[in-house]
Amino acid sequence: MTLIATANSNRQTWSGLIEAYRPYLPVTETTPVITLLEGNTPLIPIPTIAQQVGRQVRVLVKYDGLNPTGSFKDRGMTMAISKAKEAGAQAVICASTGNTSAAAAAYARRARMRAFVLIPDGYVALGKLAQALMYGAEVLAIKGNFDQALTIVREMAESYPVTLVNSVNPYRLEGQKTAAFELVDVLGDAPDWLCIPVGNAGNITAYWMGFCQYHSVGLCERLPRLMGFQAAGAAPLITGQPVAHPETLATAIRIGNPANWQRAIAVQSASLGEFNAVTDAEILAAYKLLASEEGIFCEPASAASVAGMLKVKEQIPTGATVVCVLTGNGLKDPDTAIQHGQHSFKQGIEPEIAAVAKAMGF
Ligand code: F0G
Numbered sequence: 001m002t003l004i005a006t007a008n009s010n011r012q013t014w015s016g017l018i019e020a021y022r023p024y025l026p027v028t029e030t031t032p033v034i035t036l037l038e039g040n041t042p043l044i045p046i047p048t049i050a051q052q053v054g055r056q057v058r059v060l061v062k063y064d065g066l067n068p069t070g071s072f073k074d075r076g077m078t079m080a081i082s083k084a085k086e087a088g089a090q091a092v093i094c095a096s097t098g099n100t101s102a103a104a105a106a107y108a109r110r111a112r113m114r115a116f117v118l119i120p121d122g123y124v125a126l127g128k129l130a131q132a133l134m135y136g137a138e139v140l141a142i143k144g145n146f147d148q149a150l151t152i153v154r155e156m157a158e159s160y161p162v163t164l165v166n167s168v169n170p171y172r173l174e175g176q177k178t179a180a181f182e183l184v185d186v187l188g189d190a191p192d193w194l195c196i197p198v199g200n201a202g203n204i205t206a207y208w209m210g211f212c213q214y215h216s217v218g219l220c221e222r223l224p225r226l227m228g229f230q231a232a233g234a235a236p237l238i239t240g241q242p243v244a245h246p247e248t249l250a251t252a253i254r255i256g257n258p259a260n261w262q263r264a265i266a267v268q269s270a271s272l273g274e275f276n277a278v279t280d281a282e283i284l285a286a287y288k289l290l291a292s293e294e295g296i297f298c299e300p301a302s303a304a305s306v307a308g309m310l311k312v313k314e315q316i317p318t319g320a321t322v323v324c325v326l327t328g329n330g331l332k333d334p335d336t337a338i339q340h341g342q343h344s345f346k347q348g349i350e351p352e353i354a355a356v357a358k359a360m361g362f
Helices: 002-011 047-053 073-086 099-110 126-134 146-161 170-176 176-188 204-216 261-270 280-294 301-310 334-340 353-359
Strands: 043-045 058-063 091-095 115-120 138-142 193-197 225-231 276-277 321-326
Touching: 043 073, 043 176, 047 058, 047 280, 047 301, 058 176, 058 301, 073 099, 073 170, 091 099, 091 146, 099 126, 099 225, 115 126, 115 146, 126 138, 126 334, 138 146, 170 176, 170 204, 176 204, 176 321, 193 204, 193 301, 204 225, 204 261, 225 301, 225 321, 261 276, 276 280, 276 301, 280 301, 280 334, 301 321
Parallel strands: 058 321, 091 115, 115 138, 193 225, 193 321, 225 276
Antiparallel strands: 043 058
């Protein structure tokens, strides 16, 4: 009993990322903090995949799928919704490929605000849609893609009493930059490389902001190379042209005209980084590898970071530390998992030991 009491009293409590990083964020004592205790997500080594790289390269994943609504969007949303509440907003709006809508809905409802979400009809993974509906968002599925939805909500926020919470809202990136802080806090310095999936290019921008801020106050010595990966069918940053009809099974990053395009280019050049495309087949291979070899289930878009890292592995310096960002939880997209999962699934077995043993191959 005594031992348990001691262990509990020694346990560090996590109060969410605004409290953890308050001095680095644009909040004051009067800002109402709307939090679900997001952040503080694990940084997990993936040694089996690292062996494919070899040369003593250390590879870890920042598993942001373990945030309260299952994606990194919670980091941005705690800030965006807290600031919207502070400004007296009563409703928020976003366009989304799914995760932003889930996070916006959860945080807005917690702040007693209405949440309107525009999604591309038929292209949002099932778990994400379920979340937005359950959290009480007003879901509007449009007969168009994410880029069209974003154009509409940007204009609506100018003419109607709704606050835009897409990553063009500066508070979103302020919240998301805390992921870079967490990496440095755990590793003691920035990694050599950060591999990250890129859609609307908010997250890559936010990571760079975070590393630069820590660097400017002397909390890290290094600045990483930021390696951004887009799906080959939705790769405007690689082709240099907007993609009118983006296509990829990684629906989270099915984006043809990123809102943060210019910032992403600036990050690439400042960090000496690169953008590269990964095919859906490469994304699926990494998605399966993470689950079956490392026990980590992320959503397809997230696996683009690992697929990309493996694609350009020859460029990784010997002995480097590489972090791949896993932006969303695999449970978000059960359809893709069941359709492509590398599983052995035998159905219709009689409920008898002999039948089960036979099915097991004994
Ligand atoms: N990974 C996941 C799981 C995402 O949901 C997104 C973006 C990204 C990566 C790309 O991040 O846009 O900052 O470059 N999802 C947005 C949404 C577009 O609506 O949920 P980005």
